[in-house]
Amino acid sequence: MTTSFFPTPADTQAAQQQLERFNRQPDFLLPRLAGLMTELLSQLAAGKAVQITALESEITTQQAADLLKVSRPYVVKLLEAGELPHRKVGPRRRLRLDDVLAYKGRLDTQRLAALQVLAADLQEMGLD
Template identity: 40%
Template sequence: MSTTETLASSTHSANDTQLLGRVYDMLTADEALDPVPRYYLVGSMKDHPVELPEEVYQVLRRVVDAMQKGLSVTISPTSQTLTTQQAADLLGVSRPTLIKALDGGRLPYTRSGSHRRIALTDVLDYREKRRLEQYAAIDALSVDIDETTDIDQTLADLKEARKAVAAKRRGR
């Protein structure tokens, strides 16, 4: 197998749902008994098991969980540094929007010649920060209303909250 073949993305779906169900049951039952289960890969020589690293176990667990739900799974190797397009795709934004975040100093990056490279961990941290900011904005725009609440005052409060959130967003 060539290097290109080993690094290519591949999509898989389950054909043997009964066997997949047994794997899923084994993984979930052991997790219920031991919060830090240890798993081993056993090859043709049964006396030489290899313990799976936690990261490999977590990938396996997610793959089995998705396949158990009838979903296809795509495995795509990603380097520790991303191009601006890869980072934008991961964040679910356009590349120009990502460039604005980079130029605004909201996301650290390095340059490789004329190309920008962003650490995967920084992109994931930024995604979580954005998610928390979105939850805070939703919370800021919510108001408790009951039947005794003055609707005109509530509308005025919401308008002020929207203005405050917009001003905060422009101030970034």
């Protein structure tokens, strides 16, 4: 299921009010859910359209590619190289969502570490 929402000016104003109320009493939600709601309301309050997609516990190679922001053929190469576990259903490959999210988390951690090294190098060279 995918739902797109294009806010009207009234929706934007209502989202701003809800965000203010939510920020005053965030304790009624778990921290992860509170962060999600804050992000959603912030985007709507800024007048931006949002899209919410519900994902199954198993996803297709195209859904994994969209999540990782890479091409589907690249995901297939990752699968064939054993970088991501998967199973075949007939000719199709299926990936567990939590495996893809864990892989994305590892990539994000590696990218952040590389950026920190680059920033330290630039500071050493006086180019910051």
